[in-house]
Amino acid sequence: MLAIVDYGVGNLFSLKSSFAAIGQEAAVVTDPAALKKADRIILPGVGAFADAANKLAASGMRETLMEMAAAGTPLLGICLGMQLLFDKSYEYGEHAGLGLIPGEVRPIADVIPKGLKIPEIGWNALRFPYGKHAIFRYVKEGDHVYFVHSYYAVTSPAYLAADTEYGAYLTAAAAKANVTGCQFHPEKSGEVGLGILRAFCEWRPEEETVC
Amino acid sequence: MVTKRIIPCLDVRGGRVVKGVNFEGVADVASPVELAKYYSAHGADELVFYDITASFEGRKLFTDILTETARQVFIPLTVGGGINTVEDFARVLNCGADKVSVNSGAIRNPDLIYEAAKRYGDQCVVLSADVKRVDGVFRVFAKGGRENTGMEAIEWIRRGAENGAGEIVLNSIDTDGVKNGFDLEMLDAVCNAVSVPVIASGGAGGIGDFVTLFKTLPKVDAGLAASIFHFGEVTIEELKRACAEAGIPMRI
Numbered sequence: 001m002l003a004i005v006d007y008g009v010g011n012l013f014s015l016k017s018s019f020a021a022i023g024q025e026a027a028v029v030t031d032p033a034a035l036k037k038a039d040r041i042i043l044p045g046v047g048a049f050a051d052a053a054n055k056l057a058a059s060g061m062r063e064t065l066m067e068m069a070a071a072g073t074p075l076l077g078i079c080l081g082m083q084l085l086f087d088k089s090y091e092y093g094e095h096a097g098l099g100l101i102p103g104e105v106r107p108i109a110d111v112i113p114k115g116l117k118i119p120e121i122g123w124n125a126l127r128f129p130y131g132k133h134a135i136f137r138y139v140k141e142g143d144h145v146y147f148v149h150s151y152y153a154v155t156s157p158a159y160l161a162a163d164t165e166y167g168a169y170l171t172a173a174a175a176k177a178n179v180t181g182c183q184f185h186p187e188k189s190g191e192v193g194l195g196i197l198r199a200f201c202e203w204r205p206e207e208e209t210v211c
Numbered sequence: 212m213v214t215k216r217i218i219p220c221l222d223v224r225g226g227r228v229v230k231g232v233n234f235e236g237v238a239d240v241a242s243p244v245e246l247a248k249y250y251s252a253h254g255a256d257e258l259v260f261y262d263i264t265a266s267f268e269g270r271k272l273f274t275d276i277l278t279e280t281a282r283q284v285f286i287p288l289t290v291g292g293g294i295n296t297v298e299d300f301a302r303v304l305n306c307g308a309d310k311v312s313v314n315s316g317a318i319r320n321p322d323l324i325y326e327a328a329k330r331y332g333d334q335c336v337v338l339s340a341d342v343k344r345v346d347g348v349f350r351v352f353a354k355g356g357r358e359n360t361g362m363e364a365i366e367w368i369r370r371g372a373e374n375g376a377g378e379i380v381l382n383s384i385d386t387d388g389v390k391n392g393f394d395l396e397m398l399d400a401v402c403n404a405v406s407v408p409v410i411a412s413g414g415a416g417g418i419g420d421f422v423t424l425f426k427t428l429p430k431v432d433a434g435l436a437a438s439i440f441h442f443g444e445v446t447i448e449e450l451k452r453a454c455a456e457a458g459i460p461m462r463i
Binding site (some may be wrong): 011013014017018020021046047068117118119120121122123124138144146147148161165166187188189190193 | 212213214218251256281283285286287304305306307309332333377378383406407408432433456462
């Protein structure tokens with residue numbers, strides 16, 4: 001079963017509909033017992049980092065998520081859910097993340113030229129400068145996906161799965177072993193996005209990470 | 212580089228698209244779901260659904276239609292019309308909308324933008340303003356452009372962005388329906404007043420108007436239009452190709 005972690009941040013309607021559209025049954029889970037039954041996990045999220053991290057802990061699902069990630073269950077974080085995968089974030093202070101992928105979340109204002117709008121809202125092209133991760137099996141370099149973000153993850157090339165150019169190269173996706181995340185919204189990125197969700201559902205991290 | 216967005220707007224009344232037209236491969240052009248699927252498959256970067264019903268029954272039909280569209284269309288959906296309270300935000304967001312646009316509701320209740328942004332985030336709140344020149348001053352109009360509020364428009368929009376509107380749709384009443392191009396002067400004034408994305412609306416008559424818009428005002432993020440797309444005068448694909456050839460970043 002594919003589980004969408006519902007910890008009270010953001011609307012899961014489109015995500016549920018996207019999996020339905022690619023013929024994948026997805027269950028929205030709100031407690032650790034239900035999450036434990038999952039063989040694949042989606043960690044969504046919009047809003048502020050600290051609030052989301054607190055709500056995830058309060059839901060009781062944080063520990064389960066950590067155990068399952070350690071046990072090799074494929075995990076995909078989306079938008080703020082992706083940012084939560086890193087060590088920490090500097091959004092309104094300094095807050096600890098899940099530490100599943102090495103790196104930290106910083107304001108895009110730090111690196112993009114003045115005059116560019118913040119948040120970055122809209123469609124931007126993907127680049128795979130260090131090889132193509134299995135979740136991008138059905139995606140070509142240069143395909144566009146939909147972004148809405150003011151913060152981005154700073155990570156090392158070893159964990160960078162895709163980037164995008166917005167006055168500077170910003171992390172668009174990151175991955176470490178069975179854990180991966182997209183800064184953009186695959187569920188809002190048309191056919192390209194559905195292809196990413198499909199590839200995630202097919203992904204067997206123990207066999208292949210790069211395609 | 213983030214691409215410029217092309218956004219068709221669908222006016223919906225009683226569960227049907229007003230001003231429907233003939234499209235090859237679309238059996239029912241008055242079906243918002245079918246038309247949304249068509250636009251999504253043919254290059255639209257985003258869709259705006261505008262609820263122009265006033266009745267309770269119409270509203271129910273609208274949310275049913277919205278739900279069905281959001282189940283089948285996977286690009287951003289913005290909903291406007293009849294949004295007066297934070298509960299109205301909840302109603303359409305629960306049906307699959309990604310952003311909610313407020314207009315008269317924000318004029319009646321200036322706290323609406325702030326309250327909605329606090330609950331759902333700035334990225335979710337779009338301020339749509341109908342603006343017209345009156346004695347050389349940009350004024351905000353309410354009730355679908357029928358009533359002059361007397362408010363100066365640039366200040367109103369600036370304050371809206373400050374209160375949490377994450378995007379602005381500027382609809383120029385002066386150029387709306389004239390099909391002689393977007394209102395570049397008004398758009399320039401708004402772009403200089405806010406740092407959030409600005410969506411141009413009102414006046415698109417053909418492909419050249421979009422090229423002129425994005426070439427003259429690189430700060431404008433998107434162009435919105437209804438009738439030229441619905442009547443098939445311009446296809447979004449050919450429009451985007453022409454813009455790309457003119458050096459404007461487009462998702463093709």
